[in-house]
Amino acid sequence: MAFIRDARDPACGDPGLRERLAAVPSEPRALIDARLAETVREERGRLVASLVRILRDWELAEELVQEALVVALETWPRDGMPRNPGAWLLTTARHRAIDRLRRDARYRERLGIIGEELRDVTSSWSETGGVLAQDDRLRLIFTCCHPALSREAQVALTLRTVAGLETPAVAKAFLVPEATVAQRIVRAKRKIRDAGIPYRVPEAAELPGRLEQVLAVLYLVFNEGYLASAGDAAERRDLARDGAWLASLLVRLMPDEPEAIGLLAMMRLHLARADARFAADGSLVLLPEQDRSTWDHDAIANAHELLERALRMGRIGPYQLQAAIVACHATSASYAGTDWGEVVALYDRLLELTPTPVVALNRALAIAELRGPDEALAALEPLAARLADYHLYHAARGLLLRRLGRIEEARETERRALALTANPAERRLLEERLAAS
Amino acid sequence: MKYMVLIAGPEDAPSSGTPTPERMAAYQRILGWWDEQSKSGKVLEGYELQPSLTATTVRRDEAGNVTVTDGPFVEAKEMVGGYAIIDVADLDEAISLVSGWPSSATLEIRPVVTRD
Numbered sequence: 001m002a003f004i005r006d007a008r009d010p011a012c013g014d015p016g017l018r019e020r021l022a023a024v025p026s027e028p029r030a031l032i033d034a035r036l037a038e039t040v041r042e043e044r045g046r047l048v049a050s051l052v053r054i055l056r057d058w059e060l061a062e063e064l065v066q067e068a069l070v071v072a073l074e075t076w077p078r079d080g081m082p083r084n085p086g087a088w089l090l091t092t093a094r095h096r097a098i099d100r101l102r103r104d105a106r107y108r109e110r111l112g113i114i115g116e117e118l119r120d121v122t123s124s125w126s127e128t129g130g131v132l133a134q135d136d137r138l139r140l141i142f143t144c145c146h147p148a149l150s151r152e153a154q155v156a157l158t159l160r161t162v163a164g165l166e167t168p169a170v171a172k173a174f175l176v177p178e179a180t181v182a183q184r185i186v187r188a189k190r191k192i193r194d195a196g197i198p199y200r201v202p203e204a205a206e207l208p209g210r211l212e213q214v215l216a217v218l219y220l221v222f223n224e225g226y227l228a229s230a231g232d233a234a235e236r237r238d239l240a241r242d243g244a245w246l247a248s249l250l251v252r253l254m255p256d257e258p259e260a261i262g263l264l265a266m267m268r269l270h271l272a273r274a275d276a277r278f279a280a281d282g283s284l285v286l287l288p289e290q291d292r293s294t295w296d297h298d299a300i301a302n303a304h305e306l307l308e309r310a311l312r313m314g315r316i317g318p319y320q321l322q323a324a325i326v327a328c329h330a331t332s333a334s335y336a337g338t339d340w341g342e343v344v345a346l347y348d349r350l351l352e353l354t355p356t357p358v359v360a361l362n363r364a365l366a367i368a369e370l371r372g373p374d375e376a377l378a379a380l381e382p383l384a385a386r387l388a389d390y391h392l393y394h395a396a397r398g399l400l401l402r403r404l405g406r407i408e409e410a411r412e413t414e415r416r417a418l419a420l421t422a423n424p425a426e427r428r429l430l431e432e433r434l435a436a437s
Numbered sequence: 438m439k440y441m442v443l444i445a446g447p448e449d450a451p452s453s454g455t456p457t458p459e460r461m462a463a464y465q466r467i468l469g470w471w472d473e474q475s476k477s478g479k480v481l482e483g484y485e486l487q488p489s490l491t492a493t494t495v496r497r498d499e500a501g502n503v504t505v506t507d508g509p510f511v512e513a514k515e516m517v518g519g520y521a522i523i524d525v526a527d528l529d530e531a532i533s534l535v536s537g538w539p540s541s542a543t544l545e546i547r548p549v550v551t552r553d
Contacts, residue, residue, distance in 0.1 A: 194548060196548055198527040
């Protein structure tokens with residue numbers, strides 16, 4: 001169903017953009033499509049989430065939702081969209097569910113209870129206009145990201161079930177064969193059923209650890225798309241927007257979790273500047289050289305406000321700190337004018353919470369701007385062994401050595417970087433540096 | 438749901454080797470845990486196993502040929518040193534129960550096949 005693949009939120013959860021889209025009168029057809037696409041994406045996951053809870057059968061739940069969507073996509077464009085699309089879809093799925101369950105001996109005993117629960121959900125969705133009433137998607141998200149599933153399975157299952165991506169799209173985005181993704185999803189569902197993974201939101205005591213898993217999955221989805229190069233398939237680049245959509249859903253469902261808000265703010269701060277990252281010919285443009293007038297400054301301001309809201313909750317964490325660092329860059333008028341003192345201070349705190357060599361590397365680069373390349377090189381020194389195979393370590397070291405006029409050493413370390421990366425845009429950048437001097 | 442918990446670790450379990458005071462204390466903690474969880478009804482049964490040097494592996498192929506060899510069926514750094522059959526609501530409760538194991542170990546949780 002190609003339509004659902006196109007079911008991206010064209011505004012990417014940005015209310016300002018959505019208003020601007022809605023104000024365009026000349027393209028009614030495209031507008032209806034966009035609204036339809038958004039509704040499908042939103043309601044599909046919500047419907048699956050509730051049906052999984054009631055039926056306790058992932059396969060059947062997804063089949064019923066798929067069938068209801070087929071009916072909707074036939075009738076809505078012709079008859080117009082119902083006032084409460086969620087309740088409409090649920091009613092359609094409910095009639096089909098009862099039909100199917102009557103014919104299946106496995107459900108005969110529970111049929112009465114299931115019918116009642118289905119009616120309850122339907123009436124609650126109809127009465128409240130469907131807004132967040134009986135939203136089971138948190139259960140769905142936490143179950144998809146359960147630590148007893150592999151990270152690959154968590155990612156595939158979340159994209160397929162919560163975000164509604166079709167399996168081929170997931171496969172293209174992660175550059176793996178379709179059959180592999182399909183198998184990961186089937187196995188994950190089987191494990192959920194047979195190993196007794198409960199369908200619930202974790203209790204307060206276990207919530208922090210479990211939420212970390214969810215945030216890690218969403219961050220991975222986002223990065224996979226954001227770090228894709230301009231030449232990659234569209235599915236791959238769109239993944240960044242899928243990640244941001246999932247994060248915005250999580251924030252709607254858990255509005256009091258500052259780390260979830262921090263992650264969403266970081267994603268939006270990146271997305272607002274995504275177009276400036278590539279030149280017309282597809283080559284990578286690094287932060288100092290980016291044309292800041294092409295950044296979406298409204299989106300940056302909105303994301304910055306979001307971050308402020310998270311910070312005011314007074315429970316700082318790695319995602320909020322990373323977002324704050326990105327915000328320093330995104331709100332500065334020029335590269336030279338960046339508040340490097342603040343950036344280094346934020347990296348210091350981030351390093352306390354997550355003492356990884358990659359964080360230390362980025363901190364060293366900020367130190368170069370604040371206190372000069374000499375001190376930055378000294379800060380890189382202790383990372384040499386642990387980052388020996390990380391191309392960005394060598395690329396960064398090369399730049400610092402060049403600033404100190406140590407060209408021969410710079411060339412040597414840049415050649416090492418070149419040998420360690422296959423990313424075409426990064427290779428081109430390194431080759432240009434090596435060719436220049 | 439019933440699960441089997443396989444308890445593995447390097448083969449210097451508290452019960453083997455020289456009985457130092459630390460080993461004795463660790464062993465006591467394990468016995469205490471076992472006792473408590475049995476009383477709560479979550480641990481149905483289980484045993485500590487003799488070290489893997491006592492293991493004998495019997496392989497039977499499709500034709501019915503049997504070979505007997507000395508040792509466990511996989512040689513690994515961590516060997517299964519015991520097992521427990523537990524009865525809990527779901528995997529989350531199993532994970533939480535097993536996380537309370539009072540000694541360093543690697544524990545594998547597997548649902549058992551039940552026919553009802």
